[in-house]
Amino acid sequence: MCGWESPDEIAQCVVVAKYWLDTIRPWIEFGLSLAGVGTLIAFGIFVWLFKNCRRDIDHLQTKADELREITRQSIEAKDEAETKARLLERNLAFAIESRAPADEHLRGCRDEITSLSRKVALVRTASQGDAAEFWSTSPGLRMDDYVRRLGDSIPVCLFANQKGGVGKTTLSANLAACYAARGERVLAIDLDYQGSLTSLMLAQSRQRPTEFPSAVDLLHRDELPELWSGSAIVEGKAHHKLDYVSCWYSFEKLERNMEYSWVLADSKDDIRYRLARAILSEHVQNTYERVIIDAPPRMTAGFLNGLCASNYLFVPTVVDHVSAIAVGTFAKQVRRLQPINPILKLAGIVGTMTSVDYLPTAAAPAADSAETNVRNAMNSNENFFIRDAVMRRTQKVAYSTEEGIAYLQEPQTRPMFEALADEVARRAPLKGR
Ligand SMILES: Nc1ncnc2c1ncn2[C@@H]1O[C@H](COP(=O)(O)OP(=O)(O)OP(=O)(O)O)[C@@H](O)[C@H]1O
Ligand SMILES: [Mg+2]
Structure with missing residues (x-):
C-alpha cells in the first residue's frame, strides 16, 4: 500500500x-x-x-x-x-x-x-391491208357542205393511174394548154413532187426548171393562207389563160407529215380534204372554169387530196394487157375510196402511147379487157374506155424540159389533143353546159 x-x-x-x-x-x-x-x-x-x-x-x-x-x-x-x-x-x-x-x-x-x-x-x-384500205376510213372533220359544194363545182379533172409513165403528166399539161387556147380559164395543179408538170410549165414560160418553190405545199397547210395574191398560183406565165400551182420535193415531206398526223389523229381536221378546201374556195370557183390535176403514180396523201378535191377522174393507160390489169386494180381501189368522195366519177379511160392517131385494131382486145376490168370494179356497164381519141406515141409529144408543152410548141399535135379535149369535155362539161 x-x-x-x-x-x-x-x-x-x-x-x-x-x-x-x-x-x-x-x-x-x-x-x-x-x-x-x-x-x-x-x-x-x-x-x-x-x-x-x-x-x-x-x-x-x-x-x-x-x-x-x-x-x-x-x-x-x-x-x-x-x-x-x-x-x-x-x-x-x-x-x-x-x-x-x-x-x-x-x-x-x-x-x-x-x-x-x-x-x-x-x-x-x-x-x-393495201393503200386503198389504209386511206378508206370514214371522213373526219372537213369543210361544211363538202359534198354539195363539190357537186356544184366547176369541173375538176384528176388524171391518175397507179401505174407510172403512162402519160398522165403529158396529157394533163397538153389538155390544160388546149382548154386555155380555147379561151377557158384553166388552173393546173401538180401533185407529184418530181415536178414533171411544173417543169413543163416552166419550160413553156422559158424559165429554167431548176430549184423552185413547191407552192402546192401552201394549199395543204393546216391553215389555208391568202393564196390569191400570186404566192401559190403562177398566173399566166405558160399561157395567159393558164395558171398553175407548182410542186417540188418539199411536198414529199409534207405528204408524209400529213399521212402520219392523219393516222395518229393528230390534226384537228381530216388532212385528205385540204386541197378540196382550196379548190372549193370562192376564189378558185369564181376565177377558173376548169381545174386539171396531175396525180402522182402512188397513193400518198397528195394523191388522196387530189382524189377528194376532184369531181371527174380520167385514167390514162397504155393499151396492152398488163396495163389493162393495172387499170382494173386501180379502179377497184377508187371504188373502195368512193365513200370519202361520193361525187367523184370515173369519167374515162384514155389510151396512150398508141402507134397511130386512133385506137388500132390490134389494141382493141387490150382496150376491151381494160373496159371489162373497170366495169367489174365499178359494178357498172358504162363505156369507160374512150375509143374516139387516143394519145399517140410521137417524138413531137415526148416532152423535154427545154421545150415546153407540145400543144403550144408543135402545131401538128393539136388535132390529137383537140380530139382528146373534146372527149374529156363531153364527159366533164363546163359548169352550166
Ligand atoms: N404521146 C407521147 N409520145 C411520146 N412520148 C411520150 C408521150 N406521152 C408521154 N411521153 C413520154 O413518156 C414519159 C412518161 O410520160 P409522163 O411523164 O407524161 O407519164 P406519167 O404517167 O405522168 O409518169 P409518172 O407516173 O412518172 O408521173 C415522158 O418521158 C414523156 O415525155
Ligand atoms: Mg407524171
Whole structure:
C-alpha cells in the first residue's frame, strides 16, 4: 500500500511506480515499435492505395473525357437530327400540298398513255391491208357542205393511174394548154413532187426548171393562207389563160407529215380534204372554169387530196394487157375510196402511147379487157374506155424540159389533143353546159 501523507509513503510510491515502469517499459517500447512498424505498413498501404486510386482516377478521367466527347457528339447529332426532322416536316407539308397537282399530273400521264396506246393500235391497223384500205376510213372533220359544194363545182379533172409513165403528166399539161387556147380559164395543179408538170410549165414560160418553190405545199397547210395574191398560183406565165400551182420535193415531206398526223389523229381536221378546201374556195370557183390535176403514180396523201378535191377522174393507160390489169386494180381501189368522195366519177379511160392517131385494131382486145376490168370494179356497164381519141406515141409529144408543152410548141399535135379535149369535155362539161 502506498499513500501520499508522508514522504516515506511517497518514496515508497515512487519506488513502486518505478518498479512498475521498469516492468512495463519493455512492453511500452515493444508497443511503440509495433506502432512504428504499423505506421510504416499503413503508410505503405496508403501509398499503394494512393497510386492505385490515382490510376483509377486517371482512367476515370479519360472515361469522363470520352463520355464528354460522346455527349457532345450526341448533342450535335441530336441537333442535326432535329434540323433534318424540321426539314422533313416542311417537305412533308409541301408534299401534302403538292399532292393534288401531282395527282392531276398523274391522271394526265395516264390519259396520255391511253391515247398513245390507241394511236399505236391505229398505226398497227393502218399498216395492214393495201393503200386503198389504209386511206378508206370514214371522213373526219372537213369543210361544211363538202359534198354539195363539190357537186356544184366547176369541173375538176384528176388524171391518175397507179401505174407510172403512162402519160398522165403529158396529157394533163397538153389538155390544160388546149382548154386555155380555147379561151377557158384553166388552173393546173401538180401533185407529184418530181415536178414533171411544173417543169413543163416552166419550160413553156422559158424559165429554167431548176430549184423552185413547191407552192402546192401552201394549199395543204393546216391553215389555208391568202393564196390569191400570186404566192401559190403562177398566173399566166405558160399561157395567159393558164395558171398553175407548182410542186417540188418539199411536198414529199409534207405528204408524209400529213399521212402520219392523219393516222395518229393528230390534226384537228381530216388532212385528205385540204386541197378540196382550196379548190372549193370562192376564189378558185369564181376565177377558173376548169381545174386539171396531175396525180402522182402512188397513193400518198397528195394523191388522196387530189382524189377528194376532184369531181371527174380520167385514167390514162397504155393499151396492152398488163396495163389493162393495172387499170382494173386501180379502179377497184377508187371504188373502195368512193365513200370519202361520193361525187367523184370515173369519167374515162384514155389510151396512150398508141402507134397511130386512133385506137388500132390490134389494141382493141387490150382496150376491151381494160373496159371489162373497170366495169367489174365499178359494178357498172358504162363505156369507160374512150375509143374516139387516143394519145399517140410521137417524138413531137415526148416532152423535154427545154421545150415546153407540145400543144403550144408543135402545131401538128393539136388535132390529137383537140380530139382528146373534146372527149374529156363531153364527159366533164363546163359548169352550166
Ligand atoms: N404521146 C407521147 N409520145 C411520146 N412520148 C411520150 C408521150 N406521152 C408521154 N411521153 C413520154 O413518156 C414519159 C412518161 O410520160 P409522163 O411523164 O407524161 O407519164 P406519167 O404517167 O405522168 O409518169 P409518172 O407516173 O412518172 O408521173 C415522158 O418521158 C414523156 O415525155
Ligand atoms: Mg407524171
